[in-house]
Amino acid sequence: MKRKEKLKILYLLQFFVPAWRFGGVVQLAYNIAKGMAQKGHKVTVYSTDAFEPGRRIEEKRDVIDGIEVFYFKNVNNYLASKHRIVQPKSLKKQLKKHLKDYDIIHILDIYSISTLWAYKQSKKWKVPLFLTTSGVLSNYSQKTKKYIKKLFNFQLKKVLVNAGAVIVQTESEKKDCQKFNIKNINLIKPGINLSEFDSLPPRNTFRKKYNLKSDDVCVLFLGRIEEVKGVRYLIEAMTDIKNTKIFLFIVGSENEFLNQLLKNVEDLDVRNKIIVTGWVTEEEKFEAYMGADIYCLPSIYDCAPISILEACACGLPIITTTSNGLFEIAREGAGLVINPNDSKTLREAILELANNEDTRKSLGSKSREIILEDYDWNDKLNELEQLYYSKLD
Secondary structure, eight states: OOTTSOOEEEEEOSOOTTOGGGOHHHHHHHHHHHHHHHTTOEEEEEEEOEEETTEEOOOSEEEETTEEEEEEOBSOHHHHHHHOOOOBTTHHHHHHHHGGGOSEEEESOOSSHHHHHHHHHHHHHTOOEEEEOTTTTSHHHHHTTHHHHHHHHHHHHHHHHHSSEEEESSHHHHHHHHTTTOOOEEEOOOOBOGGGGSSOOOHHHHHHHTTOOTTOEEEEEESOOSGGGTHHHHHHHHHTOOOTTEEEEEEBOOOHHHHHHHHTOOOHHHHTTEEEEESOOHHHHHHHHHHOSEEEEOOSSBSOOHHHHHHHHTTOOEEEETTBTTHHHIIIIIEEEEOSSOHHHHHHHHHHHHTOHHHHHHHHHHHHHHHHHHOBHHHHHHHHHHHHHHTTO
């Protein structure tokens, strides 16, 4: 197929906009689908109506930013929303009837029965199949729902080995795929829309809101507040920091997990230095980045967290772990890398940066430089588009 010809692309995943709470895969799928639609391709998404326990997405069909979206009803919304066990009605029939109408199919959420349905139809109609693994083949991910995944892997391995292309975002994810003897691996790094970082809010907007003095050091965590993000170790590290000028800001929706962690902080002076903002708007998110001095993501496991790219684009030095797929950015000069599950080393890393403003500025300058050079979302879309065309030649 000639490169100038527009493609009919089908994206398949379990959860889609507006179900943002299901995390990075939803964001990635939306960004890719929107980007391809803006390039003029005809883009369709097949997903499910899972939104949250007790609530479904009401629309059966919608058009979002040029993307035609079909929401297939789950047999049990509680299982889909709470436990991510999807049972989409009519989707199998839809794939059987209409997959032949597309030039390619791209699956971004591979642990689903619909992956097997799509694979069968893609083979039948010779429609190239693309898979994005999104970190689910990592050792950490394989431990969750261990026996279900082991059973499913017998079928999934065949799909992965025979797919037109398997797409990964980091070198560590590539190594995870190689353990499954997958050969057709394509590395496309994650990216962000750099134009969003051209006109950033002033540093004092966020700091005035929370009465931070000019010499106070703001350590920022921003994202989903759950065990895998290492929030427990971040709070434990703060309990051992006696410097009254160091504050931890946790930006994200409060939940039972976080409340229990904070209950364990017995020292009131320390507790007063841990500020939970709750959910924030996009504008407030950028205010938080610009008002912070250090960005900290002590992940137990993370595939390719966008918050690392955003923090770096805002010129922040970062502290993260070797279990974060993007830790190489820190190794390249953007910050410090520690082992996961280690609050003592995390405390030392925070103090090292908090006590040295010159180091923070140097690392922050390098972090922004790295992002501008190698993580432009438009470049990543072009790489993906070229990969699509290469499988149609």
